[in-house]
Amino acid sequence: MIDYIDDNEIPVFIINGFLEAGKTSFIKYTMGEDYFRIDGNTLLISCEEGEVEYHKAELALQRTRLVTVEDQEQLTPEFMEEQRKDFNAERVIIEFNGMWDPTALTLPEGWVLYQQITIFDGTTLTSYLNNMKALMGPMLRNTELCIVNRCDGKEDQELLDWKRKLRPMLGSDCAIVMENKYGEIPLETLPEELPYDIESPVIEIRPEDFGIWFFDAKDNPERYKGKFVSFTACIMKSRNFPEDCFVPGRMAMTCCEADMTFIGFMAHYAELSAFQNHAWVKLKAKMDIRYQKEYGGEGPFLEVTEMSLTGEIKEPVGF
Secondary structure (H helix, E strand, O other): OOOOOOOOOEEEEEEEOOOOOOHHHHHHHHHOOHHHOOOOEEEEEEOOOOOOOOOHHHHHHOOEEEEEOOOHHHOOHHHHHHHHHHHOEEEEEEEOOOOOOHHHOOOOOOEEEEEEEEEEEOOOHHHHHHHOHHHHHHHHOOOOEEEEEOOOOOOHHHHHHHHHHHHHHOOOOOEEEEEEOOEEOOHHHOOOOOOOOOOOOEEEOOHHHHHHHHHHHHHOHHHOOOOEEEEEEEEEOOOOOOOOEEEEEEEEEOOOOOOEEEEEOEEEOOOHHHOOOOOEEEEEEEEEEEEEOOOOEEEEEEEEEEEEEOOOOOOOEOO
């Protein structure tokens, strides 16, 4: 999301998700809210037809024109700009088809992505996470807000499992919201069962739990401040890092084999020069919260107290 819109730019809102996730209902509700109303015209591009329909009378009152697109090849920059100019629209909402490739969407010149929201149906999310992660990864890549609705009757651990699996596919600033018929579910109050003892004098992070620890520490750094952790990782050095600083981390598969990324936190070790780049080590470190330009703000930091060579972990981190 950007901080402001230039007068010569067209703000674009993308609402995506699979069929029957509730995208149309969300758009209809949002367009009726005072905070979302504008004086000018809105172009609404719908890329699929679900059970909920838009009503012409409502759209007319909201100064909105609906354009339906049935094939992604039709959604060219030229087509979209032609539709916008014809209605003299000052903003655009795209209800995107979750089965289409979002990386193939090219906006016209002067159009700026203001916000992307992805919506999932809680009654089908487990199945999608188990069988369609390859589609979900690209869908979530530029998402600022991920909403999981229809969570009624779900156990706390299932909600936390969804959060744990969605989190690696989302940007660091993306929020996850889960809702039932009563409204938003406060995820921070749910009793989460971590696979390691956080009250132990030294928190031992098993290789299979590295991803869980990484994202929990990233989201809840205060939980780990002042605590010692021990884990196995690969050394990642860079000439751009301060002296004796590095990132001990692992390759992680966020959604599929084609989507791999290196995850880890900045660390300092006074005797780092004794270890080669990309060496595998077992380390013990005290966790802190510090500002790092690599983070663009504050985040977890590891002050390493012990480190020794060990064997490679070939399996990537999974979620």
